[in-house]
Amino acid sequence: MSRATITRSALALAVLLTATACAGPGDDEQATVVVTTNILGDITENIVGDQAQVSVLMAPNSDPHSFGISAQQAAAMERAGLLVYNGLGLEEGVLRNVEAAAEAGVATVEVGAAVDPIDYTSDESEGQPDPHFWTDPARVAEAVDLIADQVIDNVPGVDESTIRDNADRYRGEVEDLDATMADRFAEIPEQHRRLVTNHHVFGYLAERYDFEVIGAVIPSGTTLASPSASDLESLANTIGEAGVPAIFADSSQSDRLAQVLAEQAGIDVAVVSLYSESLSAEGGGAASYLEMMRANSDSIADGLLGQD
Template identity: 30%
Template sequence: MKKMINPRLKRALQRLFLAMLALFVFTLISACGSPDSNTTQGNENGKLSVTTTIGMITDIVRQVGGDHVEVTGLMKSGVDPHLYKASQGDINKLDRADIVFYNGLHLEGKMTEILEKMAKKRTIVAVSDGIDRSKLRNGDQTGTEYDPHIWFDVSHWMSATKSVRDTLIKHDPAHEAQYRSNAENYLRQLEELHQETADKISSIPEEGRVLVTAHDAFGYFGDAYNIKVMGLQGISTASEPGTKDVTDLRDYLVANQIKAVFIESSVSRKAIDAVIEGARKKGHQIHNGGELYSDAMGAEGTVEGTYIGMVRHNVDTIVSALQ
């Protein structure tokens, strides 16, 4: 004979089951839910936690954020962002950040897809988005729609600075006044740098105003400051230059009696050395004009480890070699 359950006991068990189910669902949502993109989490010090890709952006955030931001840069001195692969540690740093800033325009190569997926859950900002697309240079045969090396035109980097400023204010309105003041001061320095760069490059005799580097990173620099730019590789360093690339560049340098070429801190100098040697065999002496910072800044704690210091180093090196 089937045993009947007391109705009162049955109801009590049902209520207990529903309460336990509700607790389980709440716990699951809390564990899996992502932070709202407009909510500041902050770290244990109460500062905005920001993760950046390239050093130039890290420097902007430090300049504008000041004491209210703790910034972690993923790519250090000498690192080529075109070839960079994110580690699990990098993913964790991105995932813990209140805000992530990156360059965009496919500069970060293999990381771009990761960043775009994360953008669905948190605030991830491409600083290049604030620049009018009509002011961007076209890409190359690698499939890059635009040239991503926007920091070589200081006026574009001013736009990037404004993008960082506005994002920090949106997430931390309590410190808006400080962010605006810091940004205003930094933008004033960048305006001076922009004019200083133009004046120095114009001091090079026009016929010798040719900048030859390992890859085509300085196009914006050439457009902004009136200097012809030639890169042995294309916009990206993902593929090696071929023999024809080396030969064509060598022949141009010999024919036009260009006296200096430049290596880059984040790109192998092997191909540029081949150009120099090829010109020597044809009776034309080309010297190494010096090392330029292209896709990465100098070491942390050095003058060249800041954006302004990097630009000044590059300009002074170019002018010294070509005058």
């Protein structure tokens, strides 16, 4: 082979590698499904399986209201084949990136808005949509079908029958979870089904399983708000009058305010940690949506039955 031939071959290879590295929307890069929160990420991964790459933006043990992303992750959002996000105001730190991806032509699905959302009914967020739909497995089962449809419609190269099979299998596991949670909560007498949480995060669970939410340490649907001294005093009085045995704090947040509230209540109140808004790392007790919800069900039941 002549030196000129070798040179032309090397040049052609360099051009090919450059073109591959710079592939944009419409190329192989578009086979990626980008998901904002790790809870939705786990659900989506179960649906997609090995049919496409799923990239989850939110790290384990993070707060969905405040987590941020890198410039590289923001760029990946704008090259995705599909962007799956919770919506209803949950991902406050990445909303502008979601909007930028949509403006760039990326197919997006706001899952929370499509599963019959409810509104907050008290405190600072009253009347606003509640984004925490995943605490109700029945709504998650609806979300499974929604995400499967969006993947099939928008991600090139996936096999529809495989996606449908994955979705059917996983939806069955979510429905089993729903039955397990109902059985566990049935152990709690009706007069003890009263919840006090770190912030307003369990409205859907309360509606599904017949609980009453009597208050939150942070009287808002977001962890970015702050309670006043009068807020804490009022809730402490409510807890004392209702005889609530436990306050439930989120594992991704400091429980300092919950501990202060427990002291102010003047009664023996346990502060119980829940994985309410984020999955844990592997081995942390809530590495998947199913594991998280089973752990929370046990913690809520034990806490309200005074076993914690």
